[in-house]
Amino acid sequence: MKTGKPLLKLLIFATVTVLLTGALASTLGSFDFGGTTYRARFSDVTGLLDGDDVRIAGVRVGQVRDIRVVDNSVAEVTFTVDGDVPLATSVLAKIRYRNLVGQRYIALSEGPGDGRPLRPHALIPLAQTSPALDLTALFHGFRPLFTALTPDDVNKLAYEIIQVLQGEGGTVASLLRRTASVTNTLADRDAVIGRVVTNLNQVLSTLASRDQELDQTIGSLQQFVSALAADRVAIGDAVDSLADLTGATADLLHDARPAIADDVVSLDTLAGTLNRNSAVIDQTLGELPGRYEALTRVASYGSWFNFYLCDFDGRVTVGNQSLNPATLSSPAARCAAPGGAR
Template identity: 40%
Template sequence: MKYRGAAIGLSLFMVGALVLTWLVYVTLRRDVAGKTVPYAALFSDVFGLREGDDVRMAGVRVGRVEKIELQGALAKVSFVVQDHQPMYGRTVASVTYQNIVGQRYLGLSLGNIGDPGPLPAGSTIPVEQTDPSFDVGTLLNGYEPLFSVLNPRDADNLTKGVIASLQGDNASIVALVDQTAQLTDSFAGRDEELGEVINNLNAVAKNLAQHNDSLDEVITQTRGMVSTLDARRPEMVESLGSISKVVQQLSTISDQVYPSLNQLVTRQPGFVSHMVGIEPQLAFTGANLPLLLKGFARLTNEAPTPIPTGAT
């Protein structure tokens, strides 16, 4: 009896797990309700489209992408559509951008070329009646310089407008154009400053062009100087070695003289104290030294006295 209760509980758990697994599988698979009719379409590019993605007419889900394979240089997309949805020979298939995550769906609409009659089941829509996908990252990268100078709100609105436009929303296309025009107007106010910068750069370029010969001469002379220095590099290296030796010798002499000089200056009563003690004498000597030097200069510059003729 004990084992029977455990077996019943395990069985109920397994049944519940299987039911939940089946529900998850059906939800993720998103099968098309009712009977379906198979078709195919040839594309030059189906970037972003995956098996299991929606097939839509006028935004309404009517089918499912079953298989994507390569056929020569083209991509063949096999899909199914509910049997009560009409398909015509002029039907145009397009890989349409679905959301910002990067999902796509296969959109079906009526075009202007092809047979206006019904499209037989199993038929393939030619590449001339398909619109390929493209990498939206390339488009958004083109707006990157603009996004860098926009505040987050404006950048978000512009991105939403781009996505809605890619989904075929005509109103969003108008809004996108209007937003782009407003941004252009905001940047147009800086046109005068940009023009002034360009004019200044043009003047600089003209000035450089006028001094082209001088620049060539300067570059030539600089090159000659560098070549001369390079040719005399061994001599310069040798001179640096000699300078290093002289500096070492001066350092040795300084080390030898420093103790005696330090002793002369710092001894007691000391050289400094002695000089302070004879400050009046030094001041007197300094005050009379210019007069002494002037007298000495006068004596050295004075011409000798000539001896008179006939003097005995």
């Protein structure tokens, strides 16, 4: 009993899910499970595909089953219609646009005639069918108008044009009203368009007055381009050499980077030392001229220095006693002179 109730609930849930999924797939996938089969011949079925809708008054009643070429000149379309929807021998079949993306469908309608029932697998002749509109030719005619519209307005107007020309939703009057609104928009921008034309006229006049300079510029540019083309091999070699130089420079910097880093650190240390001893350095630099002058006088006889021994005092310390075994003092005038070397 404990197992039966959950199992029953699961079966009910699975059944309902399968039914709903099937209904959704049938709706989205346009599946058709049966119906009466008919054939129709068209002069052009461009864009019509297997599985496209068959509609009566906008209501889907079937779908296209097969498309093939017969008699090497016309297309024969096989389609199905729901069994509860009878067709007459006077039926008219038209291929219409479903949307601007290019999807199409077959629209069935009653035509003039006796209205006898159409037998299954019967053929709707070419005289009772119409192909889809040639959108390329249609939109080429409206190109000057489309160039002045925004993309949204182009889509709306194009869709209304198709609907009107296919006899669906809307009238020629509504199409003319929208075209008139577009024309009014262009009229509102007449001043802007006029200024653009005036400015363009001034630019063209300036170019016309300087046609010789423009011609010379174009000629010089042509010569420059021709020279570049003639030297393309040398330019290519130079580019290659530049690439090699760049690679070598990169390698050099890569190899020298550690030494440069050490040098930068050492320079920082040296700069700090010089900064801390700036007073000594200033004093030394101030005394150097006098020192250099004295050295210049001493070395005036040649690339050597002359020294004179004026005084000598030798002392020897033994234990706590200090002995003075030799003392020498020269009586020379050089030693007695002021500033003499002693």
